[in-house]
Amino acid sequence: xxxxxxxxxxxxxxxxxxxxxxxxxxxxxxxxxxxxxxxxxxxxxxxxxxxxxxxxxxxxxxxxxxxxxxxxxxxxxxxxxxxxxxxxxxxxxxxxxxxxxxxxxxxxxxxxxxxxxxxxxxxxxxxxxxxxxxxxxxxxxxxxxxxxxxxxxxxxxxxxxxxxxxxxxxxxxxxxxxxxxxxxxxxxxxxxxxxxxxxxxxxxxxxxxxxxxxxxxxxxxxxxxxxxxxxxxxxxxxxxxxxxxxxxxxxxxxxxxxxxxxxxxxxxxxxxxxxxxxxxxxxxxxxxxxxxxxxxxxxxxxxxxxxxxxxxxxxxxxxxxxxxxxxxxxxxxxxxxxxxxxxxxxxxxxxxxxxxxxxxxxxxxxxxxxxxxxxxxxxxxxxxxxxxxxxxxxxxxxxxxxxxxxxxxxxxxxxxxxxxxxxxxxxxxxxxxxxxxxxxxxxxxxxxxxxxxxxxxxxxxxxxxxxxxxxxxxxxxxxxxxxxxxxxxxxxxxxxxxxxxxxxxxxxxxxxxxxxxxxxxxxxxxxxxxxxxx
Amino acid sequence: xxxxxxxxxxxxxxxxxxxxxxxxxxxxxxxxxxxxxxxxxxxxxxxxxxxxxxxxxxxxxxxxxxxxxxxxxxxxxxxxxxxxxxxxxxxxxxxxxxxxxxxxxxxxxxxxxxxxxxxxxxxxxxxxxxxxxxxxxxxxxxxxxxxxxxxxxxxxxxx
Numbered sequence: 001x002x003x004x005x006x007x008x009x010x011x012x013x014x015x016x017x018x019x020x021x022x023x024x025x026x027x028x029x030x031x032x033x034x035x036x037x038x039x040x041x042x043x044x045x046x047x048x049x050x051x052x053x054x055x056x057x058x059x060x061x062x063x064x065x066x067x068x069x070x071x072x073x074x075x076x077x078x079x080x081x082x083x084x085x086x087x088x089x090x091x092x093x094x095x096x097x098x099x100x101x102x103x104x105x106x107x108x109x110x111x112x113x114x115x116x117x118x119x120x121x122x123x124x125x126x127x128x129x130x131x132x133x134x135x136x137x138x139x140x141x142x143x144x145x146x147x148x149x150x151x152x153x154x155x156x157x158x159x160x161x162x163x164x165x166x167x168x169x170x171x172x173x174x175x176x177x178x179x180x181x182x183x184x185x186x187x188x189x190x191x192x193x194x195x196x197x198x199x200x201x202x203x204x205x206x207x208x209x210x211x212x213x214x215x216x217x218x219x220x221x222x223x224x225x226x227x228x229x230x231x232x233x234x235x236x237x238x239x240x241x242x243x244x245x246x247x248x249x250x251x252x253x254x255x256x257x258x259x260x261x262x263x264x265x266x267x268x269x270x271x272x273x274x275x276x277x278x279x280x281x282x283x284x285x286x287x288x289x290x291x292x293x294x295x296x297x298x299x300x301x302x303x304x305x306x307x308x309x310x311x312x313x314x315x316x317x318x319x320x321x322x323x324x325x326x327x328x329x330x331x332x333x334x335x336x337x338x339x340x341x342x343x344x345x346x347x348x349x350x351x352x353x354x355x356x357x358x359x360x361x362x363x364x365x366x367x368x369x370x371x372x373x374x375x376x377x378x379x380x381x382x383x384x385x386x387x388x389x390x391x392x393x394x395x396x397x398x399x400x401x402x403x404x405x406x407x408x409x410x411x412x413x414x415x416x417x418x419x420x421x422x423x424x425x426x427x428x429x430x431x432x433x434x435x436x437x438x439x440x441x442x443x444x445x446x447x448x449x450x451x452x453x454x455x456x457x458x459x460x461x462x463x464x465x466x467x468x469x470x471x472x473x474x475x476x477x478x479x480x481x482x483x484x485x486x487x488x489x490x491x492x493x494x495x496x497x498x499x500x501x502x503x504x505x506x507x508x509x510x511x512x513x514x515x516x517x518x519x520x521x522x523x524x525x526x527x528x529x530x531x532x533x534x
Numbered sequence: 535x536x537x538x539x540x541x542x543x544x545x546x547x548x549x550x551x552x553x554x555x556x557x558x559x560x561x562x563x564x565x566x567x568x569x570x571x572x573x574x575x576x577x578x579x580x581x582x583x584x585x586x587x588x589x590x591x592x593x594x595x596x597x598x599x600x601x602x603x604x605x606x607x608x609x610x611x612x613x614x615x616x617x618x619x620x621x622x623x624x625x626x627x628x629x630x631x632x633x634x635x636x637x638x639x640x641x642x643x644x645x646x647x648x649x650x651x652x653x654x655x656x657x658x659x660x661x662x663x664x665x666x667x668x669x670x671x672x673x674x675x676x677x678x679x680x681x682x683x684x685x686x687x688x689x690x691x692x693x
Binding site for chain 2: 025031034
């Protein structure tokens with residue numbers, strides 16, 4: 001038997017009968033069921049989300065982003081040090097050598113996912129000129145000059161502007177009227193003297209971390225910068241990370257309750273990451289001003305290309321994991337909690353992996369600076385500890401976690417807050433089922449169109465894996481560019497940027513305490529009233 | 535090809551339920567995207583692996599194209615889903631659904647040696663649920679029901 005013999009009926013007349021209509025519309029009520037189900041589900045999600053939002057009291061709107069202003073006079077910049085970081089800072093300021101840009105362009109043409117070239121072109125023009133360069137290595141100085149002259153941001157064959165002046169010493173650069181401000185990307189052992197001299201000369205300073213090489217220098221730099229009134233920015237570009245602003249709000253609104261432990265870390269696992277950089281084949285006593293490089297050192301060393309390029313591996317020039325990488329984490333937490341200088345610091349570590357010539361690719365000398373290093377910073381007045389652990393021979397990342405009695409917060413480009421199962425604040429909500437300690441109670445992902453208490457599982461997955469970028473005003477941006485831009489704007493407006501001298505001093509003292517603790521093998525105590533080590 | 539009238543009653547209604555169920559899945563996926571102002575296929579496309587990875591990544595990398603894709607995907611899901619449920623332009627909806635599912639399968643193929651950020655609730659080798667849904671839609675194309683149970687009845691059965 002066939003189910004259908006309607007065709008015969010239809011054939012007998014073109015008018016639709018009741019049976020036709022019923023069969024034609026038989027499945028339409030399913031749409032009604034879906035509408036009802038969707039309404040029920042949306043309403044339930046909305047009520048839960050609304051209740052939770054009310055409970056947490058977090059602002060729903062994203063912070064209004066005011067773009068940095070670049071109008072007014074063109075600012076004349078001098079770059080001191082055009083090594084790895086100097087090159088990155090110049091790029092963030094809008095300058096790169098034509099051959100580098102040509103390389104990005106070709107990479108972009110080969111692989112459409114490679115956005116270096118288009119990202120660089122889209123970067124805001126800061127309305128600055130690089131009028132002076134200073135680097136002790138001729139090759140680096142030449143590259144810096146090519147970058148500075150490349151005002152058209154073009155690859156090979158592009159139009160070049162006037163070449164900047166190359167200064168053999170930074171002192172000559174500071175004495176010039178052609179320089180308004182300097183970017184200091186020289187090794188750590190030069191930071192203090194260069195900053196002090198720049199401040200005295202009235203030149204604004206953007207300086208790389210670590211703040212200084214030694215504890216004594218921290219006071220001198222702070223005093224010189226404060227006395228001069230220059231605009232000073234320390235190079236912690238993490239200041240520009242949007243999620244930190246939300247993290248601060250969450251902490252202020254006591255989402256995680258009384259904070260008792262903060263865990264931060266650094267992980268890398270390559271020779272380059274462990275600061276065993278390549279040695280340039282053209283470096284020799286004729287192309288490098290080694291005497292000037294060694295000037296601040298008490299004991300002078302004979303020419304060593306290894307020490308010149310891999311200076312971070314020796315205490316004569318570098319600040320190790322403390323000044324180099326703990327400081328980024330410290331500054332991130334200080335930005336959120338404003339905890340300042342710790343009451344005490346203890347630290348330990350050693351050269352545990354990059355310890356022999358073969359593995360470390362060392363030429364003559366094995367590094368002094370530890371590749372595994374841990375520090376504990378105590379804040380008895382605030383009732384919490386900061387635990388820092390770092391390995392330059394493992395990529396296992398522990399992220400940044402702030403732990404409190406009522407919950408914990410995981411911080412990165414995104415921000416996730418979980419309630420604690422034993423929380424006092426959330427006890428009732430956990431019991432009633434409104435809050436599940438396994439699921440975040442608050443998630444913030446920059447670049448989303450608006451902020452919601454509950455992001456989807458998929459979104460959290462992608463954000464955690466870095467597949468969603470940091471956005472500003474809907475645009476993907478490099479935080480170093482923003483950090484430089486903020487400094488330039490502060491020069492024009494006569495204000496101080498976010499990582500100003502007070503913040504820098506706190507970072508510098510904390511880092512110096514970490515270094516002293518490890519090298520002297522004792523706990524270092526800070527007297528905050530006398531502002532000195534006791 | 536078999537005509538609607540050749541099915542037994544059980545066969546007809548089983549095929550109708552299958553069609554409506556797939557339609558339901560499509561429609562709800564579309565509505566969820568419509569209701570979420572933050573939804574974008576960016577993450578999904580960036581998570582692509584396999585032979586066509588480059589193509590999906592370049593769509594993700596082009597803001598204008600991404601917007602078009604988001605729009606087409608969301609409204610595609612809604613229209614295909616509604617079409618299958620009420621049985622309107624059911625054949626067209628099924629074929630469009632196959633095309634959409636083919637894109638999903640190609641961007642997240644269940645091949646050896648790839649892992650996705652996107653969590654899955656099961657274990658798959660070569661055959662995954664996208665592929666099964668795709669093949670099922672092909673069955674729906676070959677065994678149409680909408681001219682009997684569905685609004686296509688009004689459009690295609692007139693003399």
